[in-house]
Amino acid sequence: MGYSLLIALLALYAVLLYRGIGLLGFTLATAAALGLAAGFGWLGTVGIVVAALIFFPLAVVLNATRLRQTLLTAPVLRAFRKVLPTMSSTEREALEAGDTWWEAELFQGKPDWRKLQQFDYTRLTDEEKRFLNEETETLCGMIDEWEVHFEQKDLPAAVWDYIRNRGFFGMLISKQHGGLGFSALAQSYIVAKIATRSPTAAVTVMVPNSLGPGELIEHYGTKEQQAYWLPRLAEGKEIPCFGLTGPEVGSDASSIPDTGIVCRRQVDGKEVLGISLRFNKRYITLAPVATVIGLAFRLQDPEGLLGDTAKADYGITCALVPRDTPGLEIGRRHYPAGAFMNGPLRGEDVFIPLENIIGGPKMAGSGWRMLVECLSAGRGISLPALAAATGMGMYAATGAYAAIRRQFNLPIGKFEGVQEAMGRIGGLAYSLEACRVLTASAVDRCAPSVVTAIIKYHATEMMRRVLIDAMDIHAGRGIIMGPRNYLGIPWQQLPVAITVEGANIMTRSLIVFGQGAIRCHPYVYKEMEAARANDLAEFDRLLWSHIGYSINRGIRAFGLAISGSRLAHTPSNSPLAPYYRHVERFSAALAFCADVAMGVLGGELKRRESTSARLGDVLSQLYIATAVLKFYEENGQGSHDHLTHARWALDHALAEAGEALAAFCRNFPRPAIGSLLRLTVLPLGQRFRRPRDTQNAEIAQQMMQINDFSRRVRAEGLVYLGGSEDATGRLEQAFDSLQAIQDDYERFLKAVSRGEVGGADIEQQLADAQAKSLLNAQQAAAIKAYDALRYDAILTDDFDPEYLRDPLSYKQKRQTDGEKTTQQRETAIS
Incomplete structure (x- = not known):
């Protein structure tokens, strides 16, 4: 009887900890447990005395706020302040820029599924649908990507004119300022459709609508800047570019060496307060043809001309530099594995008026926050659109090719080796489309900086995998370049997406978890701020709430793991209901592991990039999984085709999350703690497996037909x-x-x-x-x-050798010979 009560008591205690119990409730529960133990004689007289001597003083200290602060919290605060890393204004701006959204729910171990269920996708307006189906369709029909990529190495003049005149450069600019005022999702659809026809045109359109002075002026510009520049940008009278990266600055854009010195100059006989710029930029898309440059640089005011004699270094600032500004070197091109315009910008003593700072002089030094927020939006729209376009383009092309191409008297899509690759293409294409729609819809409502970093990295990596598999299946058909090859040019340009807006290695290793852990955690950033302010009362409240939170997440992670996720909540009755439970299980495991890693490693975690990257991978895969769940609930209910794709995508995401979590525990820098973490979050081992051969075969079979998923893509106009x-x-x-x-x-x-x-x-x-x-x-x-x-x-292409040596001269000669033949024929007739 006594043992049964003890087991029942321990079970009740575990339930209370699992559900989350406050400090006072924890104390009362412990007191009740000790009372029952004493009453049933489980402890004996000595045991009761020892337990009382330990419990009651500790209970008083923990629950008497002032006593707890003095005896426990104050020493922790002093130690915390000593190891608290300094934070530059640039780092603070990067951390505080943007918003947290659904990823915070996933990070904190107990997602509120109502937030995802009640979130509405953006719906395209009639105007946006018309633009997608008419202007965008027309633009795609005007482009011969082989001519662009190989012959002209540029878009034809008629295509440039159409892009400018039809408002493609002004999609994000509000109607108030002469733009189209389209939603982020509409921009995503448009860029994606163009990308299925021409990566060159897609990059050309997306850059002014993601990272460019237009967005900065729209959000931060003065009324005068908005009134002058935005209509001109929207109408295509001005072509923008943004100068950020340089020879010494790639992914670490905050280390900009380019400078601007506040000074006075005589201009047209008048003394003008302005900035002397010195810069060297590279990798700048649209730079060779740009008429106005948004430039990022470090602003310095050694003479105090801005009015604050105590402040010489203002930090990163953004300003507008017209193309005709004296001293600006512009027009040369890089050739980044593609024909889109990209080139360097250089300047030595380039003078601009102070009013050219975006937002005016009052925004001096605010450039990094502006850039981070705009980078966030761009990562959430343009690159996922490119990736999803590649996914769906290769889905359609590979499915069709596998159906019509026969070997050994069978369609090649019937072979298991091909089906394995097709399964990945189909499942990842589904994931990409789900992530594209959810993320772009989120950007329409907020600036989700962590989510956009997640999707930038994982969307482009999924795109890489899709292209590799498509190339394997197409074999020689994919490597013989020419007008018939729809795969070769995307393959060549793939590295661009992997490296731009933060190289993927850096995004995974430093940004996703590094920013996510601080922004998404309910206590860490607040604790840091309280410590910096030396606010003992606030730090005390946060610290003990944090400890309770960590204990709860550890107990939840263990309970969900040993129950096979059965204790978790699911908000759905669909066939995918079990996957909600698995996501919640991994969410609890992530929350606990993140707390232990930050608590044990402290500032060292920043240098343990592989450790933090694996936690970031768990968070990322949970986001991808929930994007798939949302997409299925909205688009696939009752569809066997959707269900097949969704299950593949979810099995893949959960296997990736499980493998990342197992690798995190196995490689934790403190092996003993890594073993304890593994026993807590993976007590039964990593049991999530990648999709089965039968799943690959089913997706391959569906890809070789017109199925519900491909039918939706056609209906939505996503693929040209x-x-x-x-x-x-x-x-x-x-x-x-x-x-x-x-x-x-x-x-x-x-x-x-x-x-x-x-x-x-x-x-x-x-x-x-x-x-x-x-x-x-x-x-x-x-x-x-x-x-x-x-x-x-x-069939594949073959060419006259003269054409390959000099395509333009060859075509010109052919045209001239043709005109001569026509003239001779007409002369003979006359």
């Missing part, structure tokens, strides 16, 4: 398909034709392989099949028409 003269258009025509005759075609091919139908070529075989009544005339004609489309779609 093109006509019969385009590589993707040819492929889609053959694919669509196959859908109509597939049963007859397979029956015909089987008859040929069994020797039931003879003939040296397909025409003779079809005639024989018709003569033997295996096919009627209509069926035979349809198969013949399809086979012609199929053969044409799988």
Whole structure:
């Protein structure tokens, strides 16, 4: 009886800790436990005395606020202040920039699913839909990416004019200032669709709408700057670029060496207070053709001309530099594996008036916050759009190619090795689209800095994986460059997405967890601020709340792990309900591991990049998983096709999260603590596995048909398909034709392989099949028409050697010879 009560008491105690109990409740529960133990004689007289001597003084100290502060909290505060790292104004601005959103729920170990369920995707307006279906479709139809990439190494003049005149550069600029005023999601759709036709055009359109002076002026500019520049940018009269990175500054953009010195100059006979700029920038997209530059530099005022003689260094500042400013060197090009305009900017003693600071002189030194917030929005719109476009473009192309390309008398999509790669393409494409829609919708409501860092890294990495698999499946079809190759140019330009707006290695190692841990944690940043302010009362409140929070998350992580996530909450009755539970389990594990890592390693964690990166991977995969859950609930209910894709995506995300968590415990810098963490969060081992072969096969089969997911993408206008003269258009025509005759075609091919139908070529075989009544005339004609489309779609390009040496001269010569021939013919006729 006594042991049963003891077990019941321990179970109750565990439940209270699991559910979360305050300090006073914890004390009372412990007192009750000791009272019961004494009452049933489990402790004995000596045990009761010892327990009382330990418990009651500790209970008094912990619950008497002033006594606790004096005896316990004050020493901790002093020690904390000694090891508290200094924080520069730049670091503070980076940490405070933007907002936290759904990722904070995932980080804190107990997500409130209502926030995700009640979050509404942005809905495109009628105007946005029309622009996507008309202007964007027209723009895509104007572009020959092979001509752009190989021959011209630039967009044709007519395409540039169309982009400028139709408002593509002014999508983020409000209608009030002459822009389109489109939502972030609409911009995402437009950039994605263009990217399926031309990566060059997509980059050209996205940069002014992500990182550019237009967004900075819209949010921070003076009324005069907004009135002058925004209409001109929106109408395409001005082409913007933004000068941030340089030879010594890549991912660490806060280390800008470029300077601006406040000084006075004589300009047109008048003394002007302004800035003398010295800078050397590179990797600047649109720089060769830009007419106005947004420039980031360090502003210095050694003479106190801004009015504060005690302040000489104002920090990073952003200003506008017109192209015709004396001393500006502009126009040369880089060639970053693609034809989009990109080049260096240099300047020596380039003088601009003080009023050219974006936001005016009062915004001197505020550049880093402005940049971080705008970078955040750009990461959440443009790069996920490029990645999703690649995912869906390769989904459509690879599915069609795997259906029409046959080897050993079978579609190549029937082979297990190909199906494994197709499964990844299909599952990752689904994840990319889910993340694109959710993240862009979030950007429409706030500036989620951590989420956009997550999605920048993982979307571009998923894009990399999709392209690798697509290239493997297409084999030689993917490496023979030319107008028929829809894969080669995206493959060449892939590194651009991996490196821009923070190299992926840096984003994963430093930003996702480094920023997420402080911004998303309910106590850490507040504790740091209280310590800096030496506020004992506030630090005491936060510290003990934090301790209770950590204990609760540890107990939750263990309980959810040993129960196989069954104790977790699920808000859905859909077939994906168990996945909500698994996400909640990993969320608790992440919260506990993050607290232990920060508590044990302290400032050392910043240098343990692999350790923090693995925790960031867990957070990232939970975000991807919840994006998939949301996407399925909104778009896939009742659809077997959606369910197949969603399950693959969720199994993949949870396996990635489990492997990252296991690697975190295994490689923790303090091995003993790593072992304890593993026993707490993975007591039964890492049991989440990647998708099975059967899942890959099912996705591959669906990709070789028009399924609910691909039908939605077509209906939403996310992919540009093109006509019969385009590589993707040819492929889609053959694919669509196959859908109509597939049963007859397979029956015909089987008859040929069994020797039931003879003939040296397909025409003779079809005639024989018709003569033997295996096919009627209509069926035979349809198969013949399809086979012609199929053969044409799988061909690759070949060229005259002179064309490859000098394509422009070759085409000009051909055109001139053609004109001469026409003139000779007309002369002969006359």
